[in-house]
Amino acid sequence: MFFDISVVYGINPTSVSELYTTKSKSFHVYDEKEKDTYLMYSYITTLVNNAAYKVVREYKSLEVADNRAKIEQQIRETVTEQLKAEKLDSAITLTVVQIRNILPNAEILASATAYVRAQNELKVKATEVEIAKKESERMAALSANSGTSIAYMQAQANMKIAEGIANGKVQTIVVPMDFRGMVNVGK
Secondary structure: OEEEEEEEEEEOHHHHHHHHHHOOHHHOEEEOOOOEEEOOHHHHHHHHHHHHHHHHOOOOHHHOHHHHHHHHHHHHHHHHHHHHHOOOOOOEEEEEEEEEEEEOOHHHHHHHHHHHHHHHHHHHHHHHHHHHHHHHHHHHHHHHOHHHHHHHHHHHHHHHHHHHHHOOOOOOOOOOOOOOOOOOOOO
């Protein structure tokens, strides 16, 4: 799980000198480019990261994004409790915790995608089975009435041929070798 978290914290101005002199130098960050010290930056980063790991464990991977606001609140509460336990709550105040981006593990996303694809394929196969059943029922009905159905289809075909002849659209008729009907030949 990848998180992009923004945190805003404030330091009580009356506590600045005490925090700078009594806390480990590794808790602070000095920016060479800006020539500025960010008091308790590494410490707050560590607290927030630990709180995020602790809170996220309570959620399933694919549910984390849907619970973003809850997670932000729980991270803030966890960090605030930690500050209170270390008697730093009067010196440091966490004002904002914002999760800007959440990316689940790529393997989990791939697994979820494969699961959805399998479910869709199952639905497609079920539909294909239903279609095959209906086609089977249709064929069974046709074969049960095979004598009647075939005779009906032959009569329909003969009717279409007769309509074509009557409309003058047929110039030639092919007569089968075993033809037993009557042919009326005009003048």
